[in-house]
Amino acid sequence: MKKYSIEKSDLEWKEKLTEDQYRILRLKGTEAPHTGKYNLHFENGKYKCAGCGNLLFESEAKFKSNCGWPSFDESVEGSIEYIKDTSFGMIRTEILCSNCGGHIGHVFDDGPTETGQRYCVNSASIEFNQ
Numbered sequence: 001m002k003k004y005s006i007e008k009s010d011l012e013w014k015e016k017l018t019e020d021q022y023r024i025l026r027l028k029g030t031e032a033p034h035t036g037k038y039n040l041h042f043e044n045g046k047y048k049c050a051g052c053g054n055l056l057f058e059s060e061a062k063f064k065s066n067c068g069w070p071s072f073d074e075s076v077e078g079s080i081e082y083i084k085d086t087s088f089g090m091i092r093t094e095i096l097c098s099n100c101g102g103h104i105g106h107v108f109d110d111g112p113t114e115t116g117q118r119y120c121v122n123s124a125s126i127e128f129n130q
Contacts, residue, residue: 007100007101010026017051020124025100029103029122031069034068037122038121038123039070041128042071044090048129049128050127052099053101053127056079057079063112070122070126071118073115073119080096080098080119081096082095083096103122105120105125
């Protein structure tokens with residue numbers, strides 16, 4: 001198992017995170033589409049991992065994708081770990097926080113911008129700071 005800069009026991013994560021954050025970040029869950037607080041949020045600022053505070057995305061990378069989850073066309077360099085995910089009969093690329101290993105969402109090669117990327121992110125896995 002990979003070692004991360006920030007490691008906590010399950011109990012420590014449960015004490016630190018909300019129930020939804022724990023389910024998504026630590027158990028690889030997802031939130032229902034169009035329900036996350038950052039889905040239609042477009043203020044200028046930074047999006048950090050809700051588990052450890054690692055900077056993941058800048059607001060300039062966020063775009064309206066109509067997929068139901070916050071979408072970004074690039075991440076902050078070195079902030080994301082990419083893992084092949086074959087769950088649910090699909091082949092996808094899971095994105096994890098490179099600092100704590102928290103599940104952030106998935107990245108797809110169908111983005112509309114010049115990067116061609118769509119980082120599909122759970123709102124509960126991130127926090128916004130101006």
